[in-house]
Amino acid sequence: MRRKMADSRILITGASQGIGRALAEEAAHRGAKVLAAARSSAMLKELQEQARSAGGTLEIVQADVTSRDDRLRMVQAAQDHFGGLDILVNNAGIGATGHFAEAGPDRLRTIFEVNFFGLTETTRVFLPLLKQGNRPAIVNISSVAGKRGIPARSEYSASKFAVEGFSEALRPELAKDGIDLIVVCPGLTQTNFSKNMIEQKAVLQFDHLRGMTSEQVAVATIKAIERGSRQVVLSFQGKLLALVSRFLPRVADRVAARKVRNLFKDEIAAREARRAEQKSGEPKATSEERGAKSEDRKAPTPG
Ligand SMILES: NC(=O)c1ccc[n+]([C@@H]2O[C@H](COP(=O)([O-])OP(=O)(O)OC[C@H]3O[C@@H](n4cnc5c(N)ncnc54)[C@H](OP(=O)(O)O)[C@@H]3O)[C@@H](O)[C@H]2O)c1
Numbered sequence: 073m074r075r076k077m078a079d080s081r082i083l084i085t086g087a088s089q090g091i092g093r094a095l096a097e098e099a100a101h102r103g104a105k106v107l108a109a110a111r112s113s114a115m116l117k118e119l120q121e122q123a124r125s126a127g128g129t130l131e132i133v134q135a136d137v138t139s140r141d142d143r144l145r146m147v148q149a150a151q152d153h154f155g156g157l158d159i160l161v162n163n164a165g166i167g168a169t170g171h172f173a174e175a176g177p178d179r180l181r182t183i184f185e186v187n188f189f190g191l192t193e194t195t196r197v198f199l200p201l202l203k204q205g206n207r208p209a210i211v212n213i214s215s216v217a218g219k220r221g222i223p224a225r226s227e228y229s230a231s232k233f234a235v236e237g238f239s240e241a242l243r244p245e246l247a248k249d250g251i252d253l254i255v256v257c258p259g260l261t262q263t264n265f266s267k268n269m270i271e272q273k274a275v276l277q278f279d280h281l282r283g284m285t286s287e288q289v290a291v292a293t294i295k296a297i298e299r300g301s302r303q304v305v306l307s308f309q310g311k312l313l314a315l316v317s318r319f320l321p322r323v324a325d326r327v328a329a330r331k332v333r334n335l336f337k338d339e340i341a342a343r344e345a346r347r348a349e350q351k352s353g354e355p356k357a358t359s360e361e362r363g364a365k366s367e368d369r370k371a372p373t374p375g
Pocket residue numbers: 085086087088089090091092109110111112113115135136137138163164165166186190213214215216257258259260261262263264265266268280283
């Protein structure tokens with residue numbers, strides 16, 4: 073369903089910086105009533121001053137999406153400031169890099185707590201308000217990593233695949249309530265996402281500065297909201313990766329495995345050298361033993 077930003081009351085989680093902040097600024101600029109949520113109140117206040125001095129309507133609420141009380145506070149804030157909500161943007165997200173085998177269970181749980189449970193439970197508490205909203209929509213910010221699992225980002229990829237599955241199942245459920253569900257999958261984006269990661273152990277770091285700007289992602293997201301798109305995958309590389317993963321999954325597997333083997337070629341070479349050494353160090357069979365073995369092979373099988 074089509075909608076106009078100018079008529080909408082919109083809540084954006086993770087709006088203190090990066091994509092969420094750009095989205096809050098752009099939505100306010102287009103005349104939406106914006107409620108910006110995040111944990112950092114100093115950054116939210118700065119955003120509010122900036123948006124208001126540009127003539128926009130932007131309210132703030134300090135909230136951690138992993139806290140039930142904070143999620144309820146966001147609902148209360150939407151009611152108090154705007155008398156309801158039309159668009160919920162689940163944008164708050166965190167990441168980590170490093171191989172799964174070298175991480176503890178906390179990394180996986182922390183990422184899922186924000187990227188998945190934070191998103192699903194924020195959605196849950198807002199459903200009653202959204203059902204009464206004007207041309208309502210839920211926007212889940214996923215990632216290209218929700219289309220193709222990325223090595224050394226297994227927990228993050230899994231959390232975004234979970235968001236994709238949840239969104240796919242929820243979309244038809246919400247159709248009866250007239251609520252759109254839009255999934256946005258950005259590719260690499262120029263934000264502090266890497267800097268804000270809970271852990272960075274990957275050998276290969278991605279250069280986020282090569283990606284789209286957060287303003288470009290914000291504009292593309294607003295376009296998707298206004299058109300009522302089902303899903304958008306952003307950036308040329310992102311689209312290509314999603315296509316290859318869907319239609320040529322074995323090629324994508326092989327390319328990823330080759331890349332990992334290349335990065336760890338010294339470790340692999342050292343392991344192979346160790347194995348060869350162990351083999352050559354094994355006691356050699358005597359000539360009688362070898363002879364006995366070959367006699368065994370020649371002996372007719374019984375029956
Ligand atoms: N940057 C990329 O390359 C990229 C690519 C694809 C998808 N994405 C996705 O885009 C979204 C935004 O990422 P970004 O690049 O803008 O990252 P960012 O610059 O690190 O911003 C993340 C935002 O999430 C908020 N946040 C983190 N934990 C939170 C929590 N527990 N409760 C509430 N807010 C929380 C942060 O605010 P506070 O710290 O103040 O709470 C911040 O405003 C994420 O879902 C990410 O997975 C990013």
